[in-house]
Amino acid sequence: AGFAQQSPVADKREMTGGGNGTGNTSPPPPYESIANVQPQGTGSILEINVSDPVKQGEGMQAYVSYRVSTRTDLPSYRWAEFSVIRRFRDFAWLQGRLMERNAGVIVPPVPEKNVVAKYSFNAEFIERRRAALEVFLNRCAAHPALRQSADLQLFLEANEEVWAAEAHNGAGGAVDKKVNRLGLSLKSLGQSISKTLHLSTPDASVETTLKEDPEYERTKAYIRSLQTHLDDAHREAAALIKQQKEQAESLARFGTSIILLGNTESGKLGSAFAELGNQADSLSVDLNRYAEGTARDFEAPLKEWALTVGSVKKVMDARAMARLELETAAQSVNARSGKLKRLQATVNTPRDKVTGVERDLQDANRKHDAAKEHYEYIMSQMSKELARFQEQKAIDLATVLSNFTKAQASNCRMVADAWGA
Numbered sequence: 001a002g003f004a005q006q007s008p009v010a011d012k013r014e015m016t017g018g019g020n021g022t023g024n025t026s027p028p029p030p031y032e033s034i035a036n037v038q039p040q041g042t043g044s045i046l047e048i049n050v051s052d053p054v055k056q057g058e059g060m061q062a063y064v065s066y067r068v069s070t071r072t073d074l075p076s077y078r079w080a081e082f083s084v085i086r087r088f089r090d091f092a093w094l095q096g097r098l099m100e101r102n103a104g105v106i107v108p109p110v111p112e113k114n115v116v117a118k119y120s121f122n123a124e125f126i127e128r129r130r131a132a133l134e135v136f137l138n139r140c141a142a143h144p145a146l147r148q149s150a151d152l153q154l155f156l157e158a159n160e161e162v163w164a165a166e167a168h169n170g171a172g173g174a175v176d177k178k179v180n181r182l183g184l185s186l187k188s189l190g191q192s193i194s195k196t197l198h199l200s201t202p203d204a205s206v207e208t209t210l211k212e213d214p215e216y217e218r219t220k221a222y223i224r225s226l227q228t229h230l231d232d233a234h235r236e237a238a239a240l241i242k243q244q245k246e247q248a249e250s251l252a253r254f255g256t257s258i259i260l261l262g263n264t265e266s267g268k269l270g271s272a273f274a275e276l277g278n279q280a281d282s283l284s285v286d287l288n289r290y291a292e293g294t295a296r297d298f299e300a301p302l303k304e305w306a307l308t309v310g311s312v313k314k315v316m317d318a319r320a321m322a323r324l325e326l327e328t329a330a331q332s333v334n335a336r337s338g339k340l341k342r343l344q345a346t347v348n349t350p351r352d353k354v355t356g357v358e359r360d361l362q363d364a365n366r367k368h369d370a371a372k373e374h375y376e377y378i379m380s381q382m383s384k385e386l387a388r389f390q391e392q393k394a395i396d397l398a399t400v401l402s403n404f405t406k407a408q409a410s411n412c413r414m415v416a417d418a419w420g421a
Contacts, residue, residue: 046141047071048156050134053126056087063087064126066133070156074147077157085160088113091133093167097151098140099314103322103374104381105146106315106389108139109307128300135304210323219386223312230306237299244291248284255280283418290411294404301400305393312389319382322375329368336361 052067069083091110098107111132114125137156140146154166255277262273340357343349 045071045073046147048134048137048141050130050137053130055121062121063089064121064129066130068137068156076148076153082157084156084158084163086155086163088129088133090155090163090167091136094140094151094155095136098146098149101151102145102149103318104315104378104385105143106308106311106385107146108136108143109304109311110136111303112307128295131296131300132304210327220316223309223316227306227309227313230302230309234299234302234306237294237302241291241295241299244294245288248287248291251280251287252284255282255284279418283415286414286418287411290407290414293407297407298400298404301396305397308389308393312386315378315382315385319375319378322371322378326368326371326375329364329371333361333364333368336364 047070049069050066051069053064054066056063056065065085065087067083068086069081070077071081073080088110095107095110098105111129140149140152146152154163158166257277258273258280259277262270262277264270265273336357340354340361343354343357
């Protein structure tokens with residue numbers, strides 16, 4: 001009980017690595033298929049399809065629901081094939097929860113919110129969001145750690161009743177982000193206070209200022225630069241697509257005007273005008289279709305990778321927070337250590353007062369050890385995650401750029417052939 005009751009159409013023992021999922025949706029566009037790559041060496045399947053966007057409700061309360069279909073042979077799942085209904089806020093919740101519970105992991109991004117486009121229920125916007133949500137889920141499914149997440153399984157498998165009770169009982173991902181930002185401000189304040197306390201404790205026993213790895217500093221600079229250039233490339237790609245669509249619209253209007261002009265003539269001249277107008281009109285349809293393909297297979301991937309770099313920066317922020325917590329914990333240890341030494345050096349200090357400070361020092365040491373362990377764990381995770389990020393980025397963007405250049409060449413040939421005909 002408590003899970004999606006779509007009939008298990010195949011026993012997991014009968015599953016093979018082939019097939020096209022549940023069979024009730026069309027194959028995804030090329031770029032979406034790039035994201036649906038299973039981790040090497042796992043021998044397991046976790047394929048996810050997002051389909052059937054449907055408007056629910058009216059007015060300001062309206063939203064779009066999606067069918068999320070899963071095909072898997074992972075033993076933790078109850079069925080081999082099943083589907084559930086989710087909305088955008090559910091995807092956002094999942095991303096927030098994955099970030100919260102997977103320290104040091106670069107969690108794939110969900111598409112940005114666009115309130116204006118959402119409430120207009122523009123078909124193009126809805127389709128782009130559907131495709132981006134599918135990429136998000138398959139990125140998670142391809143991640144060696146995230147694919148094992150209980151939260152991902154809950155999202156994919158729980159029926160609507162259980163999902164409402166489990167996923168929305170408490171703070172969601174958006175709230176977690178606000179709390180994290182507030183926590184960073186409070187920690188900064190705490191650091192300032194701790195430094196003030198530490199000025200009077202020269203007998204420091206724990207290092208309070210950590211030396212940053214120069215290679216990591218170079219990585220941070222690279223990530224900042226990468227985000228700037230990806231944002232620029234995406235903006236120019238969007239402008240290029242807009243220009244392509246405007247060209248298609250202008251060509252359609254030109255074709256109509258030429259056809260009307262031909263109607264005023266007779267004989268060969270009238271036929272020539274009609275043929276030219278019809279060719280222009282037909283070419284405008286092809287150019288518009290090409291622009292849509294460019295948006296899907298070039299602009300959308302650039303946008304996704306720009307958002308992914310944003311996810312990298314969030315992990316870097318978490319690392320900075322862990323570093324700050326460790327430094328603050330070290331300052332707390334040193335402050336209490338100095339206080340204890342002064343009490344021990346003072347004649348006739350009450351024993352209970354010394355005992356109290358000793359307990360405080362033990363507690364501070366425990367917190368310092370926990371903060372150190374957490375910081376070292378995040379650093380270790382980040383090292384692996386950044387290597388994975390670089391490898392995947394190189395593969396994806398090389399494929400995207402290669403396909404873009406081939407599409408450009410094909411489009412030029414198409415236009416030349418159309419006018420040559």
